[in-house]
Amino acid sequence: MKRNTVIQIGLVVAAGILLPIGLLVSSAVAQPRPTTLSDSEEPGSVIVFPKFIRGVVTPTGLGTTAKTEIAVSVVCPKGATCFEGQKVKIRFHWVCGGDETDDFFCQDTDFDVQTTVNGTAVFGSERVGPANVVVPLPPCSKGYLIGWVENTADQPIKYDGLIGNAVLREAASAVSSYNGIPIQADPALANGALITLTDNDGLAFDGEPGHYQAVTGVIYASVAFDKPPANTPSYYSSTVGAQNTLLTLLTLDTLANRPNYPTFVDLNFYNSQEVLTSTSTSFVCWESVKLSKIDGSLTQSLQGARKGSLVSDAAEKVAFGGIDDTDGPVTLLGLVETLEGPSGVQRSYSNEVWNDSVPVPTVFVPN
Numbered sequence: 001m002k003r004n005t006v007i008q009i010g011l012v013v014a015a016g017i018l019l020p021i022g023l024l025v026s027s028a029v030a031q032p033r034p035t036t037l038s039d040s041e042e043p044g045s046v047i048v049f050p051k052f053i054r055g056v057v058t059p060t061g062l063g064t065t066a067k068t069e070i071a072v073s074v075v076c077p078k079g080a081t082c083f084e085g086q087k088v089k090i091r092f093h094w095v096c097g098g099d100e101t102d103d104f105f106c107q108d109t110d111f112d113v114q115t116t117v118n119g120t121a122v123f124g125s126e127r128v129g130p131a132n133v134v135v136p137l138p139p140c141s142k143g144y145l146i147g148w149v150e151n152t153a154d155q156p157i158k159y160d161g162l163i164g165n166a167v168l169r170e171a172a173s174a175v176s177s178y179n180g181i182p183i184q185a186d187p188a189l190a191n192g193a194l195i196t197l198t199d200n201d202g203l204a205f206d207g208e209p210g211h212y213q214a215v216t217g218v219i220y221a222s223v224a225f226d227k228p229p230a231n232t233p234s235y236y237s238s239t240v241g242a243q244n245t246l247l248t249l250l251t252l253d254t255l256a257n258r259p260n261y262p263t264f265v266d267l268n269f270y271n272s273q274e275v276l277t278s279t280s281t282s283f284v285c286w287e288s289v290k291l292s293k294i295d296g297s298l299t300q301s302l303q304g305a306r307k308g309s310l311v312s313d314a315a316e317k318v319a320f321g322g323i324d325d326t327d328g329p330v331t332l333l334g335l336v337e338t339l340e341g342p343s344g345v346q347r348s349y350s351n352e353v354w355n356d357s358v359p360v361p362t363v364f365v366p367n
Contacts, residue, residue, distance in 0.1 A: 033357055034207070034214070034357065034358075034359050035187075035207070036206070036207020036208075036213060036214050036359050037207065037213060037214050037215075037216070037357060037359050038182070038183040038184055038205075038212070038213035038214060038215055039182075039184065039213075040179075040181050040182060040352075042160070042182060042184060043075050043077065043160050043161050043162055043163050043182055043184075044160055044162050044163075044182025044183045044184045044185075045148060045149050045156075045157070045158050045159050045160050045161075045162065045183065045184060045185040045195070045212065046146065046147065046148040046149075046162070046182065046183040046184075046185075046203070046205075046212055047072060047146070047147050047148075047162040047163070047164055047180040047181065047182050047183070048144065048145070048146045048180060048181040048183065048250075048252070048333060049070060049144060049145040049146075049164070049166045049180045049181075050144050050178070050181070050248050050250055050333055050334060050335040051068075051142065051143075051144060051166070051168065051178075051248045051288060051335050051337070052068040052070070052094070052125050052138060052142065052143060052144065052145055052166065052168075053067045053068050053125060053141065053142050053168060053170070054067065054068075054125050054126065054137070054138055054140070054141045054142065055067040055125075055126065055141075056126050056128055056129075057169045057171060057172045058172055059169065059172045059173070059175070060172070060173075062129070063129070064128050064129060065124070065128060065129030065130065065169065066124030066125045066126035066127075066128055066129050066131075066169075067125060067126070067168065067169045067170070068124060068125035068166060068167070068168055068169075069122065069123075069124045069125075069129065069130070069131070069166065069167040069169075070121075070122070070123055070124065070125075070145065070164065070166050071120055071121070071122050071164050071165055071166075071167075072090065072113070072115070072120065072121045072147065072162060072163075072164035072180070073115075073118075073119070073120040073121075073162075073163050073164055074088045074115055074116065074117050074118065074119060074120075074161045074162060074163075075117070075118065075161045075163060076117050076118070076161060077159055077160045077161045077191050078160065079191065080161075080191040082117040082118075083117075085116055086116055086117040087114055087115075087116055088114070088115055088116060088117060088119075088149060088159065088161065089112055089113075089114050089149065089150050089151070089152065090112065090113045090114070090115070090121070090147045090148065090149055090150070090162070091110060091111075091112055091147060091148055091149075091150045091154070091156075091366075092110065092111055092112070092113055092135070092145060092146070092147040093108050093109070093110045093145070093146050093147070093256060093366060093367075094108065094109045094110075094136075094138035094139060094140075094143060094145055095107075095108050095143050095144050095145070095146060095250075095254060095256060095285060095286065096108065096138070096139060096140035096142075096143040096285070096286065097140070097142070097143055097250075097283060097284055097285050097286035097287050098259070098260055098283075098284030098285050099284065100262055100282065100283070100284055103259060104259040104260055104261070104262065104284050104320070104321075104323060105257070105258070105259050105260075106254055106255065106256060106257070106258070106259075106260050106284060106285040106286075107139045107140055107257060108139070108256035108257045108366070108367050109136050109137075109138060109139045110256075110366065110367065111135050111136050112150075113133050113135065113147070115133075117161065120132075121133045123135045125137070125138055142286075142288055143285075143286050144248075144250045144286050145166075146252070146364065147162070148195075148203065149161070149162065151192070151194075155194055155195075156194070156195040156197070156203060157185075157192050157193060157194055157195060158185035158186065158189040158190070158191060158192065158193050158195065159185075159191060159192065160182075160184045160185060160191075162180075162182055163179075163180070163182060164179075164180040165177050165178065165179050165180060166178055166180065168337065168348070168350065170337075170339055170348050171346070171348075173346050173347070174339060174340075174341070174346060174347055174348040175348065176337060176348040176349045176350040177350065178335055178350040178351070178352055179352060181215075181333060181352075183205060183212050183213055183215060184212070184213045185211075185212050185213070186207070186208075186209055186210055186211055186212070186213070188209060189210065194210075195210065195211065195212065196209075196210030196211060198363055198365075200363075200365055201365070201366070202363040202364060202365040202366075203363065203364045203365075203366070204361070204362075204363050205252060205331065205361070205362045205363070205364070206359070206361035206362065207359060207361075208361075214359030214360065214361060214362070215252065215331045215333065215355075215359070215360065215362065216331065216332070216355035216356055216357065216358055216359065216360055217314045217315045217316075217329055217330060217331050217332045217358070217360035218311075218312050218313065218314055218315075218332065218355060218356040218358065219249075219310070219312045219332055219333075219334045219353040219354065219355060220309070220310065220311055220312070220353060220354040220355070220356070221247075221309065221310040221334070221336045221351065221353045221354065222307065222308075222309055222310075222336075222351070223245050223247070223269070223291065223307065223308055223309065223310050223336055223338075224243060224245050224306060224307050224338045225245065225271070225291060225298055225299055225300045225303045225305065225306065225307065225308060226243060226244050226245060226290060226291050226292040226298060226299045226300065227242045227243040227244075227299065227300045227301075227306075228242065228292070228299060229242050242340070242341065243300075243338065243339070243340050244290050244291075244292075244338070244339045245290065245291045245336060245337070245338045245339075246288050246289065246290055246336070246337040246338075246339070247281075247288070247289055247290075247291060247294070247310075247334065247335075247336060248286075248287070248288040248334055248335040248336075248337065249263075249265065249281070249283060249286070249287055249288075249315075249332060249333070249334045250285065250286040250287075250332075250333050250334070251263050251285065251286075251315060251317075251330045251331050251332060251333070251362070252330075252331045252333065252362045252364045253317060253326075253330040253331055253362045253363065253364070254285045254364055254365065255325060255365045256364075256365060256366050256367040257367035258324075258325075258365070258367075259323045259324070259325070260284050260285055260317075260323065260325050261284075261317040261318060261319055261320055261323055261325040261326075261327055262282045262283065262284050262317065262318060262320055263282060263283055263284070263285075263315055263316070263317050263318075263330055263332075264280065264281075264282045264315070264316055264317075264318055265280060265281055265282070265312050265313065265315045265316075265332060266278070266279075266280045266312065266313035267279050267280055267281060267294065267310060267311075267312050267313075268310070268311045268312070268313070269291075269295075269298060269303075269308055269309070269310055270308050270309045270310075270311070271303040271304060271305035271308040272305040272306075272307060272308055273304070273305065275303070275304075277295060277297055277298065277303070279294055279295040279298075280294075281294050288337075310336075312332065314329055314332075314360075315329070315330050315331070315332035316328060316329050316330060317330050329360050330360065330362060331360050331362040332360075333353075334353040335350060335351070335352060335353065336350065336351045336352075336353060337349070337350045337351075338350075338351075
């Protein structure tokens with residue numbers, strides 16, 4: 001955390017004489033970035049896409065296409081020797097959010113995709129449109145996608161070569177894209193070395209030897225506040241109005257195809273004049289929700305501003321019922337998506353979020 005420079009002027013008494021202390025200046029001290037933390041701007045052994053949506057649209061000139069198109073490319077890892085046509089296998093999981101009013105169950109479907117170094121695998125959330133790989137359909141309407149490199153024996157390995165992006169089409173004329181989030185493996189591991197799994201065969205993101213690097217549990221973002229259609233109250237339904245911002249949140253602390261504790265996050269929104277609105281949200285594994293659904297005051301008219309900022313507190317899982325899970329601090333990843341149009345969805349844009357560089361140990365447990 002950076003500290004503001006402090007300037008103080010005062011007097012001391014020495015031998016009965018008043019003397020000026022002078023200027024006492026405490027300079028800002030740069031905090032070193034933890035070496036265990038993943039770098040989202042470098043290729044990884046794991047890649048996370050915070051949001052997919054099911055369904056099809058028919059954009060002008062493109063024909064029928066899936067609402068979500070995923071492109072995953074592989075580059076030669078730093079320090080490795082790669083050859084033409086070298087195959088790389090990636091294990092993916094479509095992961096769904098759970099229902100806080102029902103069983104807290106996070107449904108999951110996994111599949112393998114094979115491509116090559118300098119090749120790109122392209123697939124969608126539906127089996128239509130441009131794609132060079134056919135994959136199983138997601139088991140839910142919305143959620144997140146995670147993938148990691150494996151060897152031919154289906155074991156996770158270090159191969160820091162994954163990059164990629166996702167294209168989201170909320171409507172035929174509304175298209176946006178965002179970059180996937182790469183996560184690297186232990187820098188001390190050799191390329192192709194096995195990742196050490198946890199006792200329950202989970203993938204550990206903690207920066208420990210033999211594991212993946214860590215991610216964080218706090219997000220920052222710039223946001224556009226919701227603007228409902230004319231003559232519609234601020235608590236309007238899920239129908240998209242003149243402008244809506246969707247906040248997508250997920251935790252990698254997921255028990256796939258098992259019940260999970262709910263994740264709670266306190267959210268601090270500031271309008272452009274720094275007026276604070278403190279609120280919170282909770283979800284099971286994943287959620288994508290309009291700002292005005294989180295809090296009815298997060299509209300342009302009630303905030304008195306078109307845009308503002310979001311600073312979250314640390315995310316945490318809270319024990320509930322007889323669910324077999326672990327409570328406490330958890331990772332938090334996200335995406336901000338804004339939809340615009342005088343009627344329906346006509347335009348959209350997406351933005352990645354920032355973090356506080358504080359690692360949070362986490363385990364993703366596949367089914």
